[in-house]
Amino acid sequence: MRGDRYIFVRRCHVEDLLEACRSAIKYSYSPYSGFRVAAAIKTSDGHIYTGVNIENASYGLTICAERVAVFKAVSSGHKRVVEVMVYVEEGPPIPPCGACLQVISEFGDNPVIHMASGDGRIVSRNLNEMLPHRFRGDRLGKRLSYS
Numbered sequence: 838m839r840g841d842r843y844i845f846v847r848r849c850h851v852e853d854l855l856e857a858c859r860s861a862i863k864y865s866y867s868p869y870s871g872f873r874v875a876a877a878i879k880t881s882d883g884h885i886y887t888g889v890n891i892e893n894a895s896y897g898l899t900i901c902a903e904r905v906a907v908f909k910a911v912s913s914g915h916k917r918v919v920e921v922m923v924y925v926e927e928g929p930p931i932p933p934c935g936a937c938l939q940v941i942s943e944f945g946d947n948p949v950i951h952m953a954s955g956d957g958r959i960v961s962r963n964l965n966e967m968l969p970h971r972f973r974g975d976r977l978g979k980r981l982s983y984s
């Protein structure tokens with residue numbers, strides 16, 4: 838079993854994140870905007886977690902796909918994010934919103950963020966480029982721990 842996991846981690850490239858998003862996007866709950874988004878994150882041990890946007894009639898309670906994916910990972914015991922994929926079916930690739938960047942920041946030093954659209958375009962940046970002056974726990978006198 839240990840060997841299987843090693844193989845899984847080595848095979849895990851951007852295509853795996855993209856495929857995870859393509860599989861998950863059908864679960865998007867977006868009856869108000871009609872704008873479906875999927876996200877997939879890879880943790881430091883190679884696990885992939887997906888998320889979709891989940892809207893609410895009380896619009897402010899809507900949550901983005903990226904945060905759903907991060908919360909699924911963290912609540913499953915995986916707290917170190919190394920890659921993020923945000924996927925939309927139509928239009929240009931979109932970046933995570935500011936709230937999602939902040940949440941991603943809590944669980945990754947400088948993860949790569951891939952933004953993809955259904956027409957095959959993929960743009961990749963790292964978190965430090967997208968949120969260069971981020972607020973971190975060390976500013977509260979806390980040491981970050983991913984374990």
Ligand SMILES: [Zn+2]
Nearest residue numbers: 901933934937
């Ligand atoms: Zn967001």
